[in-house]
């Protein structure tokens with residue numbers, strides 16, 4: 313399923329934070345939303361997930377407007393926020409079952425979906441463990457499993473690897489890429505880390521609320537006359553990306 317943002321602008325009070333942002337996410341692709349701290353990535357996620365109300369522009373999922381048919385559009389979205397949102401004292405299974413209930417899944421369907429996702433994320437053996445006993449990488453995997461319980465077509469991840477060590481970051485990133493490949497999931501992965509982005513990815517460069525580029529990494533380098541993604545980012549924004 314495609315996600316289309318058209319002419320999205322947003323202000324906190326009088327401060328413009330997103331200015332006329334338009335892009336389309338293609339079905340089954342991994343898209344990197346690349347921008348330094350303060351670029352507006354979390355604000356964009358807030359709008360995509362309806363935590364924030366759209367002020368200008370619209371967002372459509374498979375043609376369904378988030379503004380006009382929010383419930384139908386939101387059913388297609390799974391989200392992993394920057395801050396860990398699991399209950400540490402509940403078990404992995406309880407966290408998933410609670411979330412499945414919020415999405416209106418029956419107990420039976422919820423149990424089946426939990427088992428499927430835990431298996432896929434190699435977490436079945438941890439189902440009865442309180443989340444507090446899991447390391448950071450495993451907690452993040454539980455959050456992604458949870459976001460996929462209702463079988464959304466689009467997965468949004470806001471800096472999901474913050475706080476993880478390098479090997480866990482790489483594993484998580486590879487895992488999500490595999491989901492695109494296996495399930496045709498459309499992914500938007502926000503990051504300020506260039507090493508999480510690959511030249512074949514569709515890369516959206518957000519800087520001070522403006523979308524400066526929306527192309528794959530090869531085109532990005534070609535268009536900026538550079539030979540690496542880090543140099544391309546610097547050429548576009550005048551800033552270093554970490």
Ligand SMILES: Nc1ncnc2c1ncn2[C@@H]1O[C@H](COP(=O)(O)OP(=O)(O)OP(=O)(O)O)[C@@H](O)[C@H]1O
Nearest residue numbers: 324329347348349350351352353354355356471504
């Ligand atoms: N609730 C708020 N009220 C006022 N200004 C805000 C609010 N939230 C964010 N901002 C400002 O909006 C701008 C964009 O912030 P946002 O969090 O969307 O960026 P970001 O790219 O996600 O950065 P980070 O990686 O640091 O979260 C920043 O200048 C920030 O200070």
